[in-house]
Every structure is written in C-alpha cells, then in structure tokens.
Amino acid sequence: MAEGLGLIDTHVHLEMREFDPDRGAVVRRAKGSGIGIITVGIDLDSSARAVELAEEFGLYAAVGVHPHEAKRYTPDLEKALARLEELARAERVVALGEIGLDYYRNYSPREDQLRVFHAQLELAAGLDKPVIVHDRQADEDILAGLGRAGVRGVVHSFSSGLEVAQGLLGLGLYLGFSGPVTFPKARQQYVLKHVPLERLLLETDAPFLTPLPHRGKRNEPSYLRYIARAVAKLTGLALEKVAEQTTRNAAALFALPS
Numbered sequence: 001m002a003e004g005l006g007l008i009d010t011h012v013h014l015e016m017r018e019f020d021p022d023r024g025a026v027v028r029r030a031k032g033s034g035i036g037i038i039t040v041g042i043d044l045d046s047s048a049r050a051v052e053l054a055e056e057f058g059l060y061a062a063v064g065v066h067p068h069e070a071k072r073y074t075p076d077l078e079k080a081l082a083r084l085e086e087l088a089r090a091e092r093v094v095a096l097g098e099i100g101l102d103y104y105r106n107y108s109p110r111e112d113q114l115r116v117f118h119a120q121l122e123l124a125a126g127l128d129k130p131v132i133v134h135d136r137q138a139d140e141d142i143l144a145g146l147g148r149a150g151v152r153g154v155v156h157s158f159s160s161g162l163e164v165a166q167g168l169l170g171l172g173l174y175l176g177f178s179g180p181v182t183f184p185k186a187r188q189q190y191v192l193k194h195v196p197l198e199r200l201l202l203e204t205d206a207p208f209l210t211p212l213p214h215r216g217k218r219n220e221p222s223y224l225r226y227i228a229r230a231v232a233k234l235t236g237l238a239l240e241k242v243a244e245q246t247t248r249n250a251a252a253l254f255a256l257p258s
C-alpha cells in the first residue's frame with residue numbers, strides 16, 4: 001500500500017458531479033493514504049469551484065479552459081481571460097490548466113481551440129505559472145505552442161508516441177502518466193520506459209481512466225497507488241524511489257511548499 005509513501009495526484013477533477021455523493025470521503029481516503037491532490041478546472045465555473053475545494057480541503061488547484069469548452073469563450077475571450085487571471089491569482093492555485101488541444105473529439109472548432117490555448121499560454125507566461133496540458137491527436141500544434149510560449153509544465157495523461165515524448169522532454173516539459181500504465185499492452189507502458197524518472201508525474205485523472213484492478217468503476221485519487229506500483233514494476237525501480245522522485249518533481253514544477 002502507499003501508506004507513508006507521500007504521493008501527489010497531479011490531475012484530479014474533484015469538482016465533477018461524479019464526486020457529489022462522497023467528495024469528503026474521497027479526499028479523506030486520499031489523505032489517509034498519504035496522497036496530496038491538485039484539482040483541475042475545465043472551464044471558468046469548474047475552475048472557481050476547484051479554488052473553493054482547494055481552500056475547503058487544503059488541496060491545490062489549477063484553473064483553465066479545456067479545449068472542449070473553448071468555443072464558449074471565444075465570443076468574449078478578453079473577459080474570460082480577465083476572470084481566469086483573477087482566479088489564477090488565488091493563493092492555492094499552482095498552475096493554468098486544463099488547457100490544450102483535442103483534434104480527436106473536436107467539440108470546439110480547431111480555430112477556437114488554438115485561440116484559447118495560445119491566449120492561456122501567454123497568460124501563464126505572464127503570471128510565471130506552469131501549465132497542465134491536454135493533447136489528443138494534436139501533437140504538432142501542442143509542440144509548436146509550448147515551444148513558442150517557453151512555459152514550463154506537464155502534458156498530462158500522456159498518450160502520444162515516443163517521438164512526441166522526446167520532443168516535449170526536449171522543451172523541458174514533464175509527462176504525466178495515469179491509469180493506462182496499468183493496462184496490459186497499452187502504448188503508455190512502452191513510452192514510460194523511455195522517460196527519465198526526473199521528468200515523470202503521477203496522476204489519476206479521476207473520475208476518468210480508472211486503473212486496474214478497478215477499471216470500469218469511478219476513479220479516485222487513492223487509486224494513485226496502483227499507478228505508482230505499475231510505474232515501479234515497468235521501470236524496475238523501487239516503489240519508494242518512484243514515490244520520492246515523482247513527488248519531488250511535482251513539488252518542483254508546481255512550487256509546492258514542502
């Protein structure tokens with residue numbers, strides 16, 4: 001078990017309705033397992049809620065507009081950015097996110113996604129905050145955007161190939177790994193082995209991407225231990241070493257107090 005290991009779940013959507021019935025218990029189970037939480041917004045309302053939850057439960061928050069939601073904010077992007085900046089200045093906010101591009105689902109038109117992504121990268125650079133990035137089949141534009149903005153950050157729930165991983169590592173980015181590292185034959189298992197432990201972050205992406213042995217049920221931060229164990233097994237490193245270094249990575253990237 002992860003008791004005493006001191007892990008940080010760097011990507012949780014704790015404000016989502018899947019946690020309405022038992023949010024307090026979910027946080028208690030995580031804390032009881034020695035797991036810290038960064039809860040991540042996907043639009044302005046959920047970002048405001050993430051800040052509230054961080055204050056209520058003593059967690060960290062990230063605020064941002066997800067690519068799926070981009071089209072809702074392009075009609076008055078300046079106003080949305082002003083609100084986002086206000087949220088980003090809250091005490092427990094450690095990053096801008098979840099931001100990025102999703103050319104798989106295309107819930108927002110690409111031009112809206114790109115406008116909102118680039119604007120948030122600029123905001124992050126101006127505020128000197130790291131970014132938490134979603135990349136689904138948009139590798140080229142993600143690499144270009146991050147390269148141009150020169151921000152630090154993580155591409156979360158990394159699902160692209162090794163070449164893209166190496167491009168991102170070359171830009172100084174971290175890569176976040178989640179439930180799929182527990183799935184037999186997942187591409188993430190292969191890519192993970194080529195990522196230096198010093199650039200690796202652990203995350204659940206709860207309530208999504210539930211790791212084995214709970215696949216098919218709702219995910220929650222206390223399951224981060226299964227992901228840490230899978231990373232240890234795949235890399236051949238001791239679980240304690242994986243826990244210690246990935247926690248150190250998260251603390252460094254997000255400037256968490258020790």
Ligand SMILES: [Zn+2]
Nearest residue numbers: 011040098205
């Ligand atoms: Zn997410």
